[in-house]
Amino acid sequence: MTDLLLKYFREKEQKVQSEKVYNTQCPFCSMQCKIQLVEQTVVTRKKYSAQGLDNPTTQGRVCIKGLNAHHHAVHKDRITYPMAKGEDGQFHRISWDKALHLIKENFTEIQREDGMDALSVYGGGSLTNESAYLLGKFARIGLQTKYIDYNGRFCMSSAASAGAKVFGIDRGLTNTLSEIPESEVIILAGTNIADCQPTIMPYFEEAKANGAYIIAIDPRETGTTKMADLHLKVKPGKDAALSNGILKVLIEENLIDESFIDERTNGFDEVQEHVASFSLEEISQSTGVAEAEIQKAAMKFGKAATGTIFTARGVEQQTDGHMAVRNFLNILLVTGKIGKPNCGYGAITGQANGQGGREHGQKSDQLPGYRSIENPDHRQYIAEVWGVKDTDIPGKGVSAYEMMEKVHQGEITGMFLMASNPIVSNPNATLVKNGLKKLKYLVAVDMFISETAELADLILPPTSYLENEGTLTNMEGRVMHREGQRRIPGEAKHDWKILCEVARVMGKEEYFTYETVEDIFNELRVASRGGMADYYGMTYERIKEKEGILWPCPDTTHEGTSRLFEERFHHADGRAAMMPVSNEPSIQKEEPSEEFPVYLTTGRVMAHYLTGVQTRKTSALNARFFESFIEIHPSTARKYEIEDNSLVKITSKRGEIVVRSKWSTDIREDTVFVPFHWAESQNVNNLIPRELDPQCRMPGFKTSAVKVQPFTAVI
Ligand SMILES: Nc1nc2c(c(=O)[nH]1)N[C@H]1C(S)=C(S)[C@@H](COP(=O)(O)OP(=O)(O)OC[C@H]3O[C@@H](n4cnc5c(=O)[nH]c(N)nc54)[C@H](O)[C@@H]3O)O[C@H]1N2
Ligand SMILES: Nc1nc2c(c(=O)[nH]1)N[C@H]1C(S)=C(S)[C@@H](COP(=O)(O)OP(=O)(O)OC[C@H]3O[C@@H](n4cnc5c(=O)[nH]c(N)nc54)[C@H](O)[C@@H]3O)O[C@H]1N2
Ligand code: SF4
Ligand SMILES: [Mo]
Numbered sequence: 001m002t003d004l005l006l007k008y009f010r011e012k013e014q015k016v017q018s019e020k021v022y023n024t025q026c027p028f029c030s031m032q033c034k035i036q037l038v039e040q041t042v043v044t045r046k047k048y049s050a051q052g053l054d055n056p057t058t059q060g061r062v063c064i065k066g067l068n069a070h071h072h073a074v075h076k077d078r079i080t081y082p083m084a085k086g087e088d089g090q091f092h093r094i095s096w097d098k099a100l101h102l103i104k105e106n107f108t109e110i111q112r113e114d115g116m117d118a119l120s121v122y123g124g125g126s127l128t129n130e131s132a133y134l135l136g137k138f139a140r141i142g143l144q145t146k147y148i149d150y151n152g153r154f155c156m157s158s159a160a161s162a163g164a165k166v167f168g169i170d171r172g173l174t175n176t177l178s179e180i181p182e183s184e185v186i187i188l189a190g191t192n193i194a195d196c197q198p199t200i201m202p203y204f205e206e207a208k209a210n211g212a213y214i215i216a217i218d219p220r221e222t223g224t225t226k227m228a229d230l231h232l233k234v235k236p237g238k239d240a241a242l243s244n245g246i247l248k249v250l251i252e253e254n255l256i257d258e259s260f261i262d263e264r265t266n267g268f269d270e271v272q273e274h275v276a277s278f279s280l281e282e283i284s285q286s287t288g289v290a291e292a293e294i295q296k297a298a299m300k301f302g303k304a305a306t307g308t309i310f311t312a313r314g315v316e317q318q319t320d321g322h323m324a325v326r327n328f329l330n331i332l333l334v335t336g337k338i339g340k341p342n343c344g345y346g347a348i349t350g351q352a353n354g355q356g357g358r359e360h361g362q363k364s365d366q367l368p369g370y371r372s373i374e375n376p377d378h379r380q381y382i383a384e385v386w387g388v389k390d391t392d393i394p395g396k397g398v399s400a401y402e403m404m405e406k407v408h409q410g411e412i413t414g415m416f417l418m419a420s421n422p423i424v425s426n427p428n429a430t431l432v433k434n435g436l437k438k439l440k441y442l443v444a445v446d447m448f449i450s451e452t453a454e455l456a457d458l459i460l461p462p463t464s465y466l467e468n469e470g471t472l473t474n475m476e477g478r479v480m481h482r483e484g485q486r487r488i489p490g491e492a493k494h495d496w497k498i499l500c501e502v503a504r505v506m507g508k509e510e511y512f513t514y515e516t517v518e519d520i521f522n523e524l525r526v527a528s529r530g531g532m533a534d535y536y537g538m539t540y541e542r543i544k545e546k547e548g549i550l551w552p553c554p555d556t557t558h559e560g561t562s563r564l565f566e567e568r569f570h571h572a573d574g575r576a577a578m579m580p581v582s583n584e585p586s587i588q589k590e591e592p593s594e595e596f597p598v599y600l601t602t603g604r605v606m607a608h609y610l611t612g613v614q615t616r617k618t619s620a621l622n623a624r625f626f627e628s629f630i631e632i633h634p635s636t637a638r639k640y641e642i643e644d645n646s647l648v649k650i651t652s653k654r655g656e657i658v659v660r661s662k663w664s665t666d667i668r669e670d671t672v673f674v675p676f677h678w679a680e681s682q683n684v685n686n687l688i689p690r691e692l693d694p695q696c697r698m699p700g701f702k703t704s705a706v707k708v709q710p711f712t713a714v715i
Contacts, residue, residue, distance in 0.1 A: 018040065018041035019038065019039070019040045019041075020038070020039045020040075020486075021036060021037070021038050021039075022036070022037045022039065022466055022483070022485045022486050023035070023036050023037075023053060023483045023485060024036075024037060024465055024466055024482060024483055024484070024485070024486075025352070025465065025472065025480060025482045026062065026065065026066035026069055026352070026465070027069055027073075027126060027352055027464070027465035027614070028065050028066065028069065028351075028352060028609045028614075029065075029196060029197050029350065029351070029352065029609075030172070030197065030348070030349035030350055030351060030352065030353075030354050030355065030474055030475035031057065031058050031197050031199045031200060031474065031475065032057065032058070032352060032472055032474040032475075032480055033052060033055075033058040033061060033062045033063070033066050033199055034052065034053035034054070034055040034058065034060075034480075035050050035051070035052060035053060035062055035066055035069070036050065036051050036052075036053050037049075037050045037070050037466065037486075038050075038051075039486075046074070048070050048071075048074070050062065050066065050067045050068075050069070050070060051067075052066070055480075055547050055548070056178075056478070056547055056548060057177060057474055057475075057476055057478060057480075057548070058199045059202075061198075061199040061202070062199065063198035063199055063606070064198075064606065064607060064620075064621065065606070065607070065609060065615065065621065066199075068618050068620045068621055069465070069614075069618075070466065071617065071618035071619070071620065071621075072447070072448075072464075072614040072615070072617045072618055073447075073464040073465065073466045073467075073486075075448075075617045075618075077448055077449070077617060078447050078448065078461075078464075078489065079446070079447060079448060079449065079459055079461040079492075080461050080489045080490025080491060080492050081093050081094075081461060081490050081491040081492075082094050082095070082096055082098070082099035082458065082459065082460050082461065082491070083458070083459045084098070084099065084102060084457065084458050085456065085457050085458070091449070091459060096491060096493075096501070099458060099460060100501055100502065100504075100505045101505070102457075102458055103443060103458065103502055103505060103506075104505040104506060106414065106440070106441040106457070107119055107143065107414055107416075107441065107506065108506075109440075110413050110414040110440055110441060111143075111144075111414075113413075114413045114414075116143075116144050116145055116394075117145050117146050117147055117394070117397075117412075118145075118411070118412055118413045118414060119143050119145045119147070119412070119413075119414045119415070119416070120145060120147035120148065120397075120403055120406075120407070120412045120414065120415045120416070121135060121138065121139040121143065121145065121147065121148040121415070121416045121417075121418075122148070122149065122150060122151075122400065122403065122415060122416070122417045122418070122420055122422060123135045123148070123149075123150035123151070123357075123362040123418050123419060123420065124150055124151045124152075124351070124357070124418060124419030124420040125150065125151055125152045125155060125156075125350065125351030125352065125353055125354045125357040125358070125419075126351050126352045126353060126357075126419050127353060127357060127362075127418065127419050127495055128353060128356075128468065128469075128470025128471060128472055128482070128495070128496075128517075129353065129356040129357075129359075129360060129470065129471045129472060129473060129479070129521065129524060129535075130470045130471065130496050130517050130520040130521055130524065131418075131470065131494075131495040131496045131499070132150075132353065132356060132357045132360050132361070132362050133360040133361060133368055133520065133523075133524045133527070134495075134496050134499045134500075134512075134520055135148070135150075135361075135362055135418060135495075135499060136148060136360060136361025136362050136366070136367070136368065137361065137386060137511070137512075138416075138499045138502070138503055138512075139416075140361075140392075140393050140394055141386060141388060141392065141393075141503075141508060141511050142499070142502065142503035142506055142508045142511070142512065143416070143506060144392075144394060145394060145397075146364070146394035146395050146396065146397040147364070147397040147398065147403055147406070147412060148362060148363075148364060148397055149362070149363060149364045149397060149398065149399050149400040149403055150357065150362040150363065150400060150420065151351075151400060151419075151420040151422070151425060152351070152354060152357050152358045152362065152363070153363070153399050153400040153401070153697060153698065154317070154400065154401075154425060154426075154698065154699060154701070155313070155349075155350045155351060155354055156316075156347070156349060156350065156354055156355075156358050157316075157321075157322075157399075157693075157696040157697060157698045158315075158316035158317070158318070158321030158322045158324070158325050158693060158695075158696050158698045159172075159311060159316050159321075159325050159347030160347070160358055160696070161322050161695055161696040162322050162323075162325035162326045162329060163325075163329075163345075163347065164370075164532075165322075165326065165577060165579075166326055166329045166333075166569075166576055166577050166578075166579075167329075167564070167565060167569050167570060167571075167576055168532075168569050168570030168571040168576075169370075169532050169564065169569075169570040170358075170370070170532070171355070171477040171533070171551065171564060172346060172347045172348070172349040172354075172355050172475045172476070172477060173344070173345075173346040173347075173475060173476045173477060174338060174339075174344035174345050174346070174563065174564045174565060175308070175341075175342075175343070175344040175346075175562070175563050175564070176476050176478075176550070176562050176563070177200065177203050177476055178203075179308075179341060179342045179344070179563075180203040180204060180206070180207050180308065180342075181203060181206035181207045181209075181210055181212075182207070182210065182306065182341070182342040183207055183212060183306050183307060183308040183342045183343065184211070184212055184213065184304035184305055184306045184307060184342075185212065185213045185214075185215070185300050185301045185304040185306075185307040185308075186204065186207060186212055186213075186214045186215070186307070186308050186309075186310070187215045187216075187217070187297070187301065187307070187308070187309040187310065187328070187331075188214065188215070188216045188217070188218075188224060188225075188228065188310050189216075189217040189239060189243075189309065189310065189311045189312075189314065189315050189328060190217060190218060190239060190311055190312050190313060190314020190315035190316065190702075191218075191224065191310055191311065191312030191313075191314060191348050192218070192222045192223070192224045192312070192314075192603065192604070193224050193310075193312075193348060194222060194223025194224040194226075194227070194606075195222065195223055195224075195604060195605060195606040196312070196348070196350075196604055196606075197348060197475070198606065200348075201227075204227060205227070208227065213229050213230070213300050213304070214227060214228040214229050214230075215228060215229065215230045215231075215232065215297050215300065215301070216228035216230070216231045216232070217231075217232045217234050217239065217242065217314070217315075218231070218232075218233070218234070218314055219233060219234055219235065219236050219314075219599075219601060219667065219668045219671045219673075220233075220601075220631065220666050220667045220668070220671075220673055221233075221666035221667070222666070230293065230296060230297060230300070232287075232289045232293055232294070232297060233288070233289065233668055234287050234288060234289055235286070235287055235288040235599065235668065235670065235671070236599045236600075236601045236671055236702055236703040237318055237320075237585075237589045237599075237700070237702065237703035238286055238287040238288070239314070239315045239318070239324040239327075239328075240320050240323055240324040240327055240581050240582065240583060240584075240585065241283050241286050241287050241583040241584075242283065242287045242289060242294070243324065243327035243328050243330070243331060243581070244274075244275060244278070244283060244327060244581060244583055245280055245283035245284070245287065245289075245294040245298075246294060246297055246298045246301070246331055247271065247275050247298075247327065247330055247331055247334065248275040248276075248278070248280060248283070248298075249280070249294065249295050249298030249299065249302075250298050250301070250302045250331065250334055250335060251271075251272055251275055251334060252275070252276075253298070253299065253302065255298065255299070255301075255302025255303060255335065256302070256334045256335060256336075257334070257335055257336025257337075259336075260333075260336030261333070261334060261336070264333075264336075264339070264568075264569070264574075264575055264576060265333050265575055265576045265577075265578055266573075266575050266576070266577055266578065267577055267578035267579050267580075268333075268334065268578055270578070270579065270580050271330055271334070271578050271579070271580050273580070274580030274581075275580075278583060280294060280295070282583075283583070286583065288668070288670075301331070301335065301337075302335055306337065306340070306341070306342040306343050307332075307335065307337045307343060308337070308342070308343060308344055308345070308346065309328050309329075309331060309332055309337075309344075309345055309346070310345075310346040310347075310348055311324075311325055311328055311345075311346075311347055311348070312347070312348040312350075313350070313603070313701070313702065314601075314603070314702055315328070316347070316698065317698060317699065317700065317701040317702045318585070318589070318693070318698070318700050318702055318703060319585050319587040319589055319691050319692065319693045319694075319698070319699075319700040319703075320582075320585035320586065320587070320589075320693060321693050321696065321698045322693050322695035322696045322698070323581045323582065323585070323695070324581070325347070326579055326581055327581040328345075329345060329576075329578075330578050330579070330581065332344070332345055333576050333578050334578075338565055338576075339563075339564070339565035339566050339567075339569075340566070341563070344563070344564075346475075348475060349474075349475040351610075352465075352472055353472040353473060354475070355473040355474065355475060355477060356471070356472055356473030356479065359473070359528070359532075359533040360524060360527070360528065360533070364396055364397035364398055364399060364403075365396045365397075367379070367382045367393075367527075368382060368385075368524060368527035368528050368531065369527055369528030369529065369530070369531020369532065369533050369534060369535070370528075370531050370532035370533045371531050371532075373393070373395060373396050374395070374396055376390070378531075379393055381530070382527060385523065385526055385527045386511060386527075387510075387511065388511070398697075399692065399697035400422070400426070400697075401426055401427060401428070401432075401690065401692060401697070401699055402692070402697065404422065404426055404431070404432045404435055404436075405431070405435070405690075407432075407435040407436060407438065407439060408431055408432075408434065408435030408438070410438065412439075413438075413439060413440045413441075414439060414440055414441045414442070415436070415439055415441075415442050415443070416443045416445075416502070417442065417443065417444045417445065417446075417452065417453075417456070418444075418445040418446075418462075418495060418498075419445065419446070419462075419495070420452070421446075421450040421451060421452045421453075421610070421611040421613055422436070422452055423436060423451050423452045423455070423679075423683075424450075424451050424452070424611035424612075424676070424679045424683055424685060425610065425611050425676070425685065426685060426699075427685055427688035427689060427690055427699040427700070427701060428654060428685070428688060428689065428690040429683055429685035429686050429688070430654065430655055430686050431690070433455070436452065436455050437455055441457050441458075442455060442456040442457055442458075443456060443457065443458045443459075443460065444456035444458070444459050444460070445459075445460045445461075445462050445495060445498055446459060446462070446613075447461065447462060447464055447492075447614075448613050448614075448617070450611070450613045451611070451613075451679045451680070460493075460498055461490065461491065461492040461493070462492060462493065462494065462495045462498065463484070463488050463492050463493065463494050463495070464492075465482065465484075466484070466485075466486040467484050467485075467486045467487070467488050467489075467492070467494075468482070468484045468494050468495070469481075469482060469483060469484030469494075469517050470482055470484065470496075470517050470521075471521060471540075471543065473551070474548070476550060477550050477551055477561075478548040478549065478550045478560075479535065479538055479543055479548060479549050479550075479551060479553075480543070480547075480548040481540060481543045481544050481548075494517070496514070496517060496520055499512065500512040500513075500514060518540050521540060522539075525537075525538065525539075529554070530554075532552075532570070533551050533552065534551060534552040534553065534554045535551055535553060536553070536554055536555065536556075537549075537553035537554050537555045537556045537557070537558040537560075538551075538553050538560075539556065542556070546560070550562055586694060587691050587692075587693070587694060587700075589691075589700055589703045589704075590652075590653075590689060590703065590704045590705040591705060592670065592705045593705060595707060596651070596652060596653070596705035596706050596707050597705070597707065598636065598670060598671060598672055598705065598706055598707075598708060599668075599670055599671040599672070599703060599704070599705060599706075600650070600652065600671075600672055600673075600674065600684075600687060600703075600704045600705065600706040601671055601672075601673050601702050601703065602673065602674055602675065602676050602684050602688070602701050602702065603673065603675060603676070603702075604675055604676070604677070605624075605625055605675050605677070606624075607621040607622075607624035607625050608621065608622075608625060608675070608677035609677070610676075610677065611676070611677065611679065612677035612678060612679070615677070616677070616678075625675075625677075627659070627660060627678065627682065628657075628659040628660070628674060628675060628677070628678040628682040628684070629659050629660045629661065629662045629674070629675070630648050630650060630659050630660070630661055630662065630672050630673070630674050630708065631662050631664050631666070631667050631672060631673040631674075632648075632661055632662070632663060632664070632667065632672045632708065633663075633664065633665060633667050633668065633669045633671075634663045634664075634665065635669055636669050636670075636672070636708075637661060637663055640708050640709055640710075641709075641710055642661050642708060642709070642710055643661065643710070644661055644662070644663040645660060645661060645662070646660070646661050646710060646711075647659070647660060647661075647710070647711035648660070648661045648708055648709070648710065648711055649708070649709050649710070649711040650672070650674065650684075650687060650706050650707070650708050651687075651706060651707045651708075651709075652687035652688075652689075652704055652705065652706045652707075653689070654686060654687055654688070654689065655686040655687055656686070656687070657674075657681055657682055657683060657684060657686055657687060658681055658682065658711045659674060659678075659682050659684075672706065672708060676701075685701075687704060687706060688700070688701055688704055689704055
């Protein structure tokens, strides 16, 4: 054998020797696609390839983000040791001991000077159930503060609060995805699943192949609306009115299920009276949707034997998001299309653990298992699980954005931030940024120096989805086990371990004595027992064996719950609560004016995830969209003298940004669209108002008014 051949074989052997295979779940959206990552070391370089693994929800599918997710986890910018900001304003490596000492010193000082509630905790929906649960306990017991909330406030709060009020329980999907193909009519309201949950699409494609009629509601044409048979191109923010139009036709054409209404609901008479008080013409005028189209949508939905409604952030991220969702639920209830096969509701959950993250206590008014922090019995129960007195559990705090206002006002002077980038994702972002700069001490737990972490005094390195084991609850309400098999890089620690260590230095070690992540899950099971989101019957062993279990699962012989509400809703009388919904929001939304003449709406593109901290690091994704843009109709663009592919200044009452124009006839002429994946001078949240939904404190990310003009740089 020649030297060359020998070398070749030796190298090949080396390759095989160093191949490692990791099973995991995609860290991004709520589909939670199962992924296998193969890591090969070729001489000194590592090569990765990812592929989908079969499971009941995604059946082996993965999208472009999942296939490329590992890039950020192995990125050179990843933080792998604690870093403190020095006098020079730069971050410097320090030891864990030193980091924990700094936290103890600063947090103790803040609470001594400014009071216990001067410290705040801000979490995220990508945390595992175990970390999300522990973060709630950490705030209340570890730091003894009432101020905790999380980014899910901007994501799930409208749908969650509507579900809880109408049905008495909030699980994203009332039925499993496997029922979609048999549903005859499907309404997709304010959701762009084609870009945001791509691996869900085959369920809908199968429904279409079976003859389903799909109705999409969106101010823009998207990959999702293109699949629809009918697209109601609504004006931003008018979903409550539009759904009232549909409801009016259903009731007045007698396309309702009277026995279902009588036996299973309350409040129908008020809804009937309400829809008689306006005309379809008024609805058509305010929503920009033709009367005939509203009628068609209602007739199709009302006449079908089965039907399903999905909503997402287009409907929900509004200052009347809670009520708008309630009105879509009114449509389901008057037609009796819930609690049955191939019928039901789905709030398309957003983040990896958008579902589990909202169940176990990261929310300011919530204790584990969806218990209420204001209910004395619930407090008592959780106090017993935690081994404290109920008086040791602080009361209700405020929502995510309101916490930022308290920071700005100087009432909150310290913050522990885990898994969010709030200066990019909050509305009224300039105020949020200025506020966070004033904090006496900000600790950020993040894999990267995000725009917010940049402002921190201390950054702690967490593990990524490849290393961190735990459970996450997908959009169906299916609790899945993520393996976390890769070796931890550098000195990174799991989020839950970081919480235990900080609690220890704050003198609360006895409440945080977990050896493994499974120990936390076992405590969560007990804490959730008897609550709305009951996980008691799940164990790691059962979850692994069944490839996920749908909650509620109240005992260890229970199979989990595929379909909700077959016999009763979860209110004490077993009935669902209907309620009339006003066409006009109680908190006025911005309408176009002479100064700010077009609607601005915001959202996502397929290649990027949220504030882009992870996906902007991935060249395969970033190459698809490396900067922000404004989607604008050519006639609107001409009116404001904006050329295609040119820089545009967008101004609102709050501020201005500069992005590139993208002419498109897909969007309404009175509306522009800007994604929110970029920061600094392209951060669209600098334009978004501070007003919140009065019921659930959701900001109005999807409706504001702006001016657009060509950007000419001053040199
Ligand atoms: N690629 C990608 N996928 C993601 C994410 C991501 O950042 N990138 N994020 C994940 C998360 S956390 C979430 S919450 C989900 C979000 O998933 P979606 O809610 O589907 O995403 P958005 O793009 O925010 O908004 C959906 C649609 O609402 C439309 N819309 C805007 N205003 C209105 C309105 O007033 N009424 C109606 N009816 N529609 C309107 C927009 O044009 C858009 O097409 O996606 C998840 N998946
Ligand atoms: N204008 C506008 N604004 C919006 C929205 C919109 O549609 N329009 N949507 C809103 C919605 S739905 C959402 S969900 C929010 C999301 O907004 P953010 O909460 O800001 O979300 P991310 O950009 O995902 O920030 C997560 C950060 O946590 C880090 N991270 C990721 N995984 C982990 C982990 O496991 N542990 C730790 N410790 N860190 C981790 C990432 O590196 C990143 O820096 O934005 C909201 N803001
Ligand atoms: S982003 Fe969502 S759909 Fe795409 S691979 Fe990840 S979990 Fe699946
Ligand atoms: Mo979200």
